[in-house]
Amino acid sequence: MTKYPIIEGAEPFYFEGNEIGILVSHGFTGTTHSVKPLGEAYHKAGYTVCGPRLKGHGTHYEDMETSTYQEWIQSVEEGYAWLKERCHTIFVVGLSMGGTLTLYMAENHPEIKGIVSINAAIDIPALNPQAFEADPHTRFLDSAGSDxxxxxxxxxxxxxxxxxxxxxxxxxxxxVKNDLPKITCPTLIFVSTEDHVVPPLNSTYITENISSAEKKAITLENSYHVATLDNDQQIIIDESLKFFKDYQ
Structure with a gap:
């Protein structure tokens, strides 16, 4: 099997700071590039930050073809373990499928102090694999592009x-969808009003089905799916930093 190098800009990032850790996860077919501005802002505010590269991502799509969802979870778990060695308090933040993984972590690690989801996915009808199983010869689809x-x-x-x-x-x-009621930690949910990848109703469903007593949804009016690189980036940074401060 061909070994592909990591794409420049897609490397994992680790920033050492104080004893409060922030785990930041990118999304499906994406890279750490999409969430690094958040990581840098969190570190500037003093936090210890980890942005893992999900298995099969940031190299070549043929790498991704052989990776499993368990390996994506493991990638985030490894980042969480890195933070646990350094921090007494940990928050988790994620974009798109990274948001899905963030929800997974909260479902399985009740000690997590709080989570931030950004256009998180629990159901994407347009990407349902059943739609493509009719043609067994189809291995790859064109990606939706940078939304x-x-x-x-x-x-x-x-x-x-x-x-x-x-x-x-x-x-x-x-x-993750089935286990949403397991989430009890404080939760901040960002949702773009216009998203061409993950329908905004995903965030509505998440908000309504988690068990957290403290939860807040913020609408992003001027960004598409990859809101972390879009016009509302500063809103995400400012509001998530406020969230960490409120619940640390």
């Missing part, structure tokens, strides 16, 4: 999506 409203702010990611990976994604979405 960013801001000019010249493209996300580093794959231009193809493996059908095998869609099947893995849907396994993860089903598990």
């Amino acid at each position: 960013v409203k801001k000019e010249n702010a493209d996300e580093i990611g794959y231009d193809k999506t493996p059908v095998a990976s869609l099947k893995e994604l849907y396994k993860l979405l089903g598990i």
Whole structure:
């Protein structure tokens, strides 16, 4: 099997700071590039930050084709373990499928202090793998592209999506959706009003089905799916920093 190098700009990032840790996860077919501005802002505010590269991401879509949802979870778990060695308090933040993984972490680690989801996914009908199973010869689909409203702010990611990976994604979405009531920690939910990848109703469903007593949804009026690189980036940074301060 071909070994592909990591794409420049898609490397994992680790920033040492104080004893409060922030785990930041990128999304499906994406890279750490999409969430690094958040990581840098959190570190500037004093926090210890980890942005893991999900298995099969940031190299080549043929790498992704052979990775599983369990390996994506493991990538985040490894980042969490890195933070636990250094921090007494940990928050988790995620974009898109990174938001899904953030929800997964809260479902399985009740000690997490709080979570921030950004256009998180639990159901994406347009990407349901059943729609592509009729043609067994289809291995890759064209990716939706960088869904960013801001000019010249493209996300580093794959231009193809493996059908095998869609099947893995849907396994993860089903598990996380079923376990949403397990989430009890404070939760901040960002949702773009116009998102061409994950329907905004995903965030509505998440808000209504988690068990957290303290939860807040913030609408992003001037960004598409990759809001972390879009016009509302500063709103996400400012509001999440306020959230960490309120609940640390």
